[in-house]
Amino acid sequence: MVESDEQRVRLSLGQLFVVFFKAGCAFGGGLGVLALLQEQLVTLRRLLPDKELLTLWSIGRIMPCGTMTAVAVAVGHRLAGFPGTVVALVAMILPGFVCVVLLTIAYGWLAHGAVLEDIDATLLPAAVGVIVISAVRLGWPIFRPSLDLVFIAVSCLAALIFDVGPVIVILAGGIAGAFLLRGKEERDE
Amino acid sequence: MSYTQFLLVILTYNLLAFGNGSALLVLLQHRLVQDASILNLDQFLYAYALGRITPGQNNLYLASIGYMIYGWLGALTAIAAIQVPGYIVLPVLKIYERVRHQRAVQGFIRGLTAASVGFMFTVALNIGREALIGIVPWIVFLATLALVFLARRGLLLGMAAAAALGLVLKLGLSI
Numbered sequence: 001m002v003e004s005d006e007q008r009v010r011l012s013l014g015q016l017f018v019v020f021f022k023a024g025c026a027f028g029g030g031l032g033v034l035a036l037l038q039e040q041l042v043t044l045r046r047l048l049p050d051k052e053l054l055t056l057w058s059i060g061r062i063m064p065c066g067t068m069t070a071v072a073v074a075v076g077h078r079l080a081g082f083p084g085t086v087v088a089l090v091a092m093i094l095p096g097f098v099c100v101v102l103l104t105i106a107y108g109w110l111a112h113g114a115v116l117e118d119i120d121a122t123l124l125p126a127a128v129g130v131i132v133i134s135a136v137r138l139g140w141p142i143f144r145p146s147l148d149l150v151f152i153a154v155s156c157l158a159a160l161i162f163d164v165g166p167v168i169v170i171l172a173g174g175i176a177g178a179f180l181l182r183g184k185e186e187r188d189e
Numbered sequence: 190m191s192y193t194q195f196l197l198v199i200l201t202y203n204l205l206a207f208g209n210g211s212a213l214l215v216l217l218q219h220r221l222v223q224d225a226s227i228l229n230l231d232q233f234l235y236a237y238a239l240g241r242i243t244p245g246q247n248n249l250y251l252a253s254i255g256y257m258i259y260g261w262l263g264a265l266t267a268i269a270a271i272q273v274p275g276y277i278v279l280p281v282l283k284i285y286e287r288v289r290h291q292r293a294v295q296g297f298i299r300g301l302t303a304a305s306v307g308f309m310f311t312v313a314l315n316i317g318r319e320a321l322i323g324i325v326p327w328i329v330f331l332a333t334l335a336l337v338f339l340a341r342r343g344l345l346l347g348m349a350a351a352a353a354l355g356l357v358l359k360l361g362l363s364i
Contacts, residue, residue: 025244
């Protein structure tokens with residue numbers, strides 16, 4: 001799944017900036033950004049296998065920082081070394097950062113109007129659509145009759161019904177996987 | 190609160206909350222609004238709302254909080270403070286590369302990945318329960334799926350076109 005340094009595809013810093021800038025334009029929080037990254041890196045440019053991106057995202061989820069921050073650092077490093085980490089982070093943050101600061105400057109005009117509510121009511125549903133697409137696309141390789149599907153269902157239910165935090169759900173999935181899924185990959189694939 | 194204290198608060202709380210925007214919100218509201226009183230609740234909630242309606246990660250609302258307190262320098266510092274801990278992933282991946290062939294590690298990553306996909310559906314359901322109320326939000330949601338899956342438009346274009354359709358419908362209904 002993870003190639004050696006010699007085999008790895010490299011990307012120029014300019015190309016990396018474009019990929020992460022586009023991803024940073026996605027609405028829907030980190031999962032929206034992930035959906036765009038998946039489209040750019042996996043589907044369109046074939047720079048990473050989808051399984052590797054999903055693995056990096058899963059590892060990012062259990063890091064004590066923002067998940068997409070960890071993913072940007074990991075992918076930036078993977079495709080362009082240390083300078084790539086800085087470029088990926090800056091490009092991913094830039095669209096949101098500029099919008100947030102400009103709208104903060106406009107606080108006096110916008111704070112008590114209906115504009116923000118209207119934007120919220122139309123952007124959020126579109127973001128939900130993008131998150132569903134992202135989950136389906138990234139989960140596609142493991143959507144087959146297997147123990148993995150049970151893990152998906154159990155973690156989804158645990159978070160929904162018992163309101164268990166994401167870090168605990170995902171870590172518990174990993175620990176259970178270390179016992180229940182070890183050595184099964186070769187047979188399943 | 191001094192500039193250094195502000196920086197330390199963002200750094201520490203971000204680590205404690207594992208970068209989770211909502212968990213961070215509770216901690217910051219307590220510290221900045223209730224304890225230090227350097228922001229009022231209106232400003233704080235406005236900043237959080239911006240995180241939802243602007244592109245990118247949700248925790249970029251910290252730029253708004255930083256800007257309200259210390260101007261551009263505060264905005265840049267707040268964002269830097271939540272991005273720098275991301276570098277922790279590099280040594281973790283280095284270790285992972287060394288041990289990834291072990292069966293238990295493969296099982297761990299496979300379980301981690303499956304649970305992450307399950308969690309994505311949870312997030313979609315949670316946001317969906319909040320956002321898909323009324324006919325216009327449902328039209329926007331279904332239009333996004335149709336544009337991306339059926340018309341094979343890119344995600345950004347699909348999302349923007351569906352949201353624009355929703356805005357037109359909403360304005361049309363309110364006239």
